[in-house]
Amino acid sequence: MPPLFRTLVFLATLSAATLAHASTLADFDFSGNVSEAHFKEIISELRCLVCQNESLAASQAELAQDLREEVYTMMDAGKTDDEIVEFLVARYGDFVLYDPPLKPSTWLLWFGPFVLAALALFVMGFAVRKRTRGQDGDLTSAQREKVAALLGDETKNRES
């Protein structure tokens, strides 16, 4: 199937599921075992599969409501956060996690920025050191004057 068509068919499929019915968080009862804040925290870090890029907390899709109920039931039964996450990952894969897991295939993601920072610091230190030993300026005074004239700069000596 050509990719465009594939995408269109996909959208058609998914929209049907999205429009079917909408529901809210208001239906949950937080007077029991389940803390509202903790519940919201968990579902806001889980991604809705049907939607474009929305969390389970924000999504209006029916599947999202089903999964919210599932999470609620598990929390009510005293399952730990890890168990809940494991349950979802076993069924839908790492895709459901907004917070990607740390494993060899995500090392680039988690450590990349710090490696880059270390590298940048090193290069920067090197560049600065070179400059602290260099000659003062690459412009001769004649060139400076020309630049000043070019810019119509009457305040060239004012360095702030």
Added chain:
Amino acid sequence: MKRPLMLIPAIVFAVMAVLLAVGLNLNPREVPSPLVGKPVPEFELARLKDPQATLGSADLSGRVSLLNVWATWCVSCRAEHKLLMALAKTGEVDIYGLNYKDERDAAMRWLQVYGDPYVANAFDGDGRVGIDWGVYGTPETFVIDSQGVIRHKVIGPLSAEIVKERILPLVRQLNSRS
């Protein structure tokens, strides 16, 4: 080149461009199932046509089979239905159905009007079993081998091309192995 380091930005960009070109041919919305390669999830549901009888994981092993997740509210299920009918007629593979978050009456009517390609249907009214199967967009079709292990998953409607190039070869291969 006086200072080859100056080429680094160009190289970084080249790598990125290749990646983006590859990315153009991927579908970001299709999430592969972690269930592929694993035994089918445990379940036991009432059948659609005969609520007294059940359909469960045990029924899905012993022979190579397909499990098709469908619903009457799903527009593209209608689109793939003809293909399922044709596939059922060839008798190459048993097709089971998981009627997902549907109304029993509507589903029965659908099968009467458009034909029934399924050996049997499990009726999953609240979608609870669908969650165990990792269903997120109907229709979805699983290929299950004779050991009851999921071998492949098609997300979205089947097309003649998918049936011919992905499903049938896999079914034949699995059949010949067992």
Added chain:
Amino acid sequence: MTPELGQFALILALCLAVIQSTLPLIGTYTGERHWMSLGSTAAWGQFTFLSIGLCCLIYAFLDNDFSVAYVASNSNTLLPTMYKISAVWGAHEGSLLLWVFMQGAWGVAVAAFSGKLPETVRARVLSVMGMVGVGFLLFMLLTSNPFERLYPAPLEGRDLNPLLQDPGLAIHPPMLYMGYVGFSVAFSFALAALLGGKLDAAWARWSRPWTTVAWVCLTIGITLGSWWAYNELGWGGWWFWDPVENASFIPWLVGTALVHSLAVTEKRGAFKSWTVLLAITAFSMSLLGTFLVRSGVLTSVHAFATDPGRGIFILTFLCIVIGGSLIIYAWRAPTVTGGGRFDFVSRETLLLANNVLLVIVAALILLGTLFPLIYDAFELGKISVGFPWFNKMFISFMPLLILVMGIGPNTRWKRQDPAELARRLRLAFIVSVTLGVVFALPLLPGASPLAGLGIGLAAWLVTTLTTSVVDRLRHKRGLAAIWRDVTVQGRSYYGMVLAHLGMASAVVGVTLVSLHGVEKDVRMSPGESLEMAGYTFVLEGVEKHQGPNYRADRGKVRILRDDEEIALLMPEKRTYTVQTKPMTEAAIDIRPTRDLYVSLGEPVGGGDWSVRVYYKPFVRWIWFGGILMALGGLLAVSDRRYRLSVRSRRTIDATVTPAAQEASG
């Protein structure tokens, strides 16, 4: 007829863009002055035809001409006039036309305000801008023609996406594009300088105001975008690290680095090749953002309708523009030498650190945005990188950046005595650490280590800026001298102060709203009330309301504090007639230090409604910060230096032209 006229105008604009991109450049090599001067003429012509094109599309919208496919899919006879105009850029094709139109506008601006530039430089700059214009015009005409006809014409249009029917969104895309496209000016100056082999302080001074204006536009655009998401998406979020948001934030970060790096290059002649690289990168990131948003390689809440055919076109275009310019960079930049000597402790070093940090943050956001794609391309499966990751990374690097931001303005160029610097910043340090500790220790209600960090950093910015201002003025004796000093500092200095204060304001806002925001989802019957964060919310009732192109359930929520009414909010749940999409229209009570945000959910049976209520402390400070930054940028651009050079150009012309030609020819 009008659509054909529009299309014809676009084709003519393309022809002129081709002329603009070739002849002046050839002229710089052959020394043909007439060819060089063609650049301005072509830029004006191109802009004229682009304006005609844009007007034709606007007319088609106002005229409800549904025989134009784009109008039919994005408008409706019932759509209010204001949104008919903003619908012009509501979807892919039209937004692209707006993009090219702005590209043309920047071209004309360069043609008009660069009289002081040597002819060769101007010719090269306009040529490069012309090339970018050719790319985008081709892209539009070949893959995304906004004037394509639909036959037979439908009687009614499919209406504008209800999400986009918001005043914030009417101005958000134009500002954003002004910024994206504005970076093409800095890019063109950089390429022109590379081509001419003349990278000097003059080049930096010429690019600086253009870059700052583009940066200001992008700042406003992003601020408006965040504000729109907050108002319109109905869940009170102001930033989600969605790919589309990142696509605008990355060029902003690189642009911010560029604005600072240009200052060093202009004042001290240092970091030239780095500045050029940043100028190329800033625009490249704008282009990359366009690709990500329009090609469908990533999923996003606000993505355009996507089409891989377009993706291939933009990717090719990216390769030519970015790849080409980076190769020119690798070829020409090594010849650039020098810059002034400076000590390890000096403003140069601090600005370099600022640059490096900004670029690292931009790079990590790019990594996070592209990582799902990388993961998939290596067949590792699908993965999501969402706000938890971005927040963690952002919090790892931002404090460092802010630390540097505080020291930089207090440091001298070339050489700074470290002991003297430490002495000068001692008070600021003590004040901000104290404030940070106070907010971190659990003495105050709601204090936490993160709150301490945020408040401490904001305090650091404010106190160090104060130190800098006071320092600059206190050496003088007498009021008159101080006053002269106030004026002599120049607006670019005060612009910096304002922009940095904007950062402090945004930090306070982000910290407090993230840590102390409260939200509640409840089921309410009419007459029922809810207590939250010291406020009482009473749902008086829900009534039907008919809008121009939608039906709505309009809730009436009275807010009381200590039994005194402070606001009556009317959140709506709208269903737009054509697209039948349910839309949540939140109602907000605004105070400087907090927002009360109410959105109406669904009817949940028995006359009950689900209602979402949010208490958002200091959320306005985020956008206020954005506005301050933009104002700071504008103030800096209005600095005397830039105006002077325009005023005195006539007297210098005579001396400059031969010198410049000798230098670059």
